Amino acid sequence: MPSGHDTALESLLDAVASAVGDVPALLTLAREAARAWPQPGRGSTAELWELLASVTAVDVAAGRIFEPHLDALAILAQSGRNPGSIEGAWGVFAAEGPGEKLEAKAGDGGILLSGSKPWCSLAPLLDYAVITAHTGTGGRAAFAVDLHHPGVTCEEPAWIARGLQEIPSGTVHFNQVPAGQLGDDGWYFNRPGFAWGGMGVAACWLGGAVAVARDYADALRGASERGREPDQVALAGLGETDRILSSSLQYLARTAALIDDGGLGRGDQPALGGDRHGAANRSGTDHPGTDRSVWSEALRVRGTVAAAVERVLSLVSRNRGPGPLAFDEPYAKRMADLELYVRQHHAQRDDAQLGALTLKGERLW
Incomplete structure (x- = not known):
């Protein structure tokens, strides 16, 4: 029997599905959901990221609407504002x-x-x-x-x-x-919440990729029911997709637990990039595995998830062919939305930041 949390989430996801394409309605749902959703770094980060991923799995654009509103409320709370007194869509x-x-x-x-x-x-x-x-x-x-x-x-x-x-x-x-x-000055970029928000976006990307993978599995299952069994290439594509998504989901869960347990250190970051990708000068560590910053972990998470999403998009698109992209509107929308959304990742520039931190000792190996 589903728990109260599961029932509430199922109800929310049904409402999101009914509101796809209706931005004002989705903003209203985001505002209502924010009253009950956890904030990052307060013991339920994994639950928050699961919620963001679940909404994005229903509709990528919906996740793109929910995430910044939730992030804004978290920023305001981290600055000392009372979340209960905050009104409107942010x-x-x-x-x-x-x-x-x-x-x-x-x-x-x-x-x-x-x-x-x-x-x-x-x-x-x-x-x-x-x-x-x-x-x-x-x-x-x-x-x-x-x-x-x-x-x-x-x-x-x-x-x-x-x-x-x-x-x-x-x-x-x-x-x-x-x-x-x-x-x-500099507080916005140097707080640990800056990295938490960046990883929350990655959870949205991953939720979109999970939905693409489900589309693929459903298509193979449907074809099998119609008498067309998947060949080895199709099964290999599904197997690789499962492997990629499973490892990425586990990585996000482990990182969320580290955040909540205080297992990640500083929130500061190098003076490279912009928005969620760098702002203030910092000094590095000299010894591997000591005083690891949450920002270096955010770069790993975002890069790993972005690569996973791009690989899943490629695998599924290649295996399903042009037909669904041309005639299956929900699938074609999801693919186009996710391909654009994941481009928020700065690719090699983020890897360059991570490489600089790695040279200073912030590494796991």
């Missing part, structure tokens, strides 16, 4: 773009933001956002911002991608918009 806008800069300056009325921020997903439909901006000290800090302020202007992007069509990510312009700072 996003997290931390990307940087060439020729675009958002600056935070102190004025008579407090801190004001002016400039532009790229890659602001769903900004016109959100109420608030956690946004990073450049400060007068030359660093960057995070700020809570009301997106309904008249100084906020959202561009309508020319979104030509076939993936994540309901979640266009455009540039948002700010003109003297009041903002509340969250932590000191």
Whole structure:
């Protein structure tokens, strides 16, 4: 008999399935779910990642909607805000773009933001956002911002991608918009929660890949029931898919347990990359296996999961052929959405960060 948790999750996933393509409805579901969902680093990180993966397995775009709202609430809580007092739908806008800069300056009325921020997903439909901006000290800090302020202007992007069509990510312009700072300069990037959030995104990627694998297994089972048994190549593809996903799921579960048990050390990271991929200077360790930072583990997790997702996409697409991509709308949507979503991973640039940390001693071997 299912537990109360299982029943509640099943009910949520049914609601997500019914709301696919309806962004306002999915935002409402995300807000409602957030009241009961755990936050990372507080003893139930594995449960949180399982929830994110499960939603994404239903619909990749839904996971893309849930994850930033949950991450924003976690950031606010880590900064000292009371999660129970937070209202509205939230996003997290931390990307940087060439020729675009958002600056935070102190004025008579407090801190004001002016400039532009790229890659602001769903900004016109959100109420608030956690946004990073450049400060007068030359660093960057995070700020809570009301997106309904008249100084906020959202561009309508020319979104030509076939993936994540309901979640266009455009540039948002700010003109003297009041903002509340969250932590000191550099706090957003150096807190352990920065790495936790990055791994939460990886859990979403993996949930999407699990759904693709289920599509494949169902297709093989259906063909068998119709008298067409899978050949060795098809079975080998399914076997490799199982092996890849099983190892990745176990890796995420182990990492979540380490986070909750305090088995990972510092949250700081190297001065490489942007958004969830580097910001502040740090010193390394000199001895293998000592004082390992949560950021080096986040790079391993994200890279491992991204590679697993890309391999599963390749295996399933190659084995199923063009027919489902052309005529099976849910499958084709899932493939396109996930292929675009996993491109948030910075590939070799993230591996370069991990390589630098490895040379300084942050390794498991």
